[in-house]
Amino acid sequence: MSSPFQSPMNPSIPQPRRSLPAWLSVVVWLSAFLSPTAYFLLLVLVNKFQIHLPEMFVGTLFFLIPVVALLVCESVAWSCSKTVGRKIGWMLFTLLAILLQFGIILVVLRAILVATIAYVQ
Numbered sequence: 528m529s530s531p532f533q534s535p536m537n538p539s540i541p542q543p544r545r546s547l548p549a550w551l552s553v554v555v556w557l558s559a560f561l562s563p564t565a566y567f568l569l570l571v572l573v574n575k576f577q578i579h580l581p582e583m584f585v586g587t588l589f590f591l592i593p594v595v596a597l598l599v600c601e602s603v604a605w606s607c608s609k610t611v612g613r614k615i616g617w618m619l620f621t622l623l624a625i626l627l628q629f630g631i632i633l634v635v636l637r638a639i640l641v642a643t644i645a646y647v648q
Contacts, residue, residue: 552607559599560625566592567632571639597625 566588573580604617 549607552603556600556603556621559596559603560621560628562596563593563625563628563632567636593625593629597622600625 570585570589600621601618604621605614608614608617
């Protein structure tokens with residue numbers, strides 16, 4: 528006989544983790560991954576049309592967007608993988624890919640600045 532203070536014994540049924548569907552995870556990962564490049568191309572376009580933006584705002588976003596993109600991509604990679612090895616593998620891949628992307632953006636930015644400075648002289 529059970530007392531009124533005890534709950535009935537229900538075997539715990541494992542509940543599936545609520546995560547995004549695979550296709551939506553890919554969409555979120557790709558959009559976050561490509562956001563630094565999209566921001567850079569948008570800055571190039573803004574410069575071409577001579578639209579002036581506050582330098583502090585542009586500079587802050589230039590370094591903030593890749594960090595936020597990295598955090599979003601890493602969280603999606605962590606939540607989608609089932610084993611710890613795959614989680615770590617996808618996180619390392621994401622880190623290296625975003626670092627490579629940001630490095631390429633900096634090289635292109637340097638080339639643009641060198642060409643602009645050489646053109647003025």
